Amino acid sequence: MESRVEEKLNEFHRRCKSNGLKITPQRIAVYKALIESFDHPTAEEIFKQVRKEMSTISLDTVNRTLQTLIRIGAAFQVEGSGQPRRYDGGLEEHQHFRCIQCGAVIDFHYEPFDNILVPEHLAGQFTILRKSVYFEGICNQCAGHKQIIN
DSSP: OOOHHHHHHHHHHHHHHHTTOOOOHHHHHHHHHHHHOSSOOOHHHHHHHHHTTOTTOOHHHHHHHHHHHHHTTSOEEEOOSSSOOEEEOOOSSOEEEEETTTOOEEEEOOGGGGGOOOOHHHHTTOOOOOOOOEEEEOOTTTTTTOOOOO
16 A cells, blocks of 8 residues: 555656656655645745755755646645745645644645635636635644633
8 A cells, every 4th residue: 555655756756747847856855845744844944854865955946846846736835924935735625724823834624615616706707726725813732722712
């Protein structure tokens, strides 16, 4: 049985080939660092991780590779404001919560959000590629494990 990482790497290879991209050691290293992370890393965090094994890689290469991953649908940028860009290699249906105090981005899945309808006036004007749900608030750890009620 294929591991989660091996399965994603095989899908990555298929995406690269179907988009006419070479499968370079740098692309593999950046993608692998992204999919092995569960905390939606920044480009800088991925750079630091990859650099441990590939000392010659540059931050520019990591940034360009992340943009390529987004373009071929192998990753996406987690939405949010006021923070460094964060990336996600998890392509399965899920949503995000970001703590505005510690900055943690946490995956969750709520099935009704998977089928959000696009308003007709938007669907007629645009080609919708992705729909996402993104919550911001304060995580229980930052709130001292006290539940915050709005």
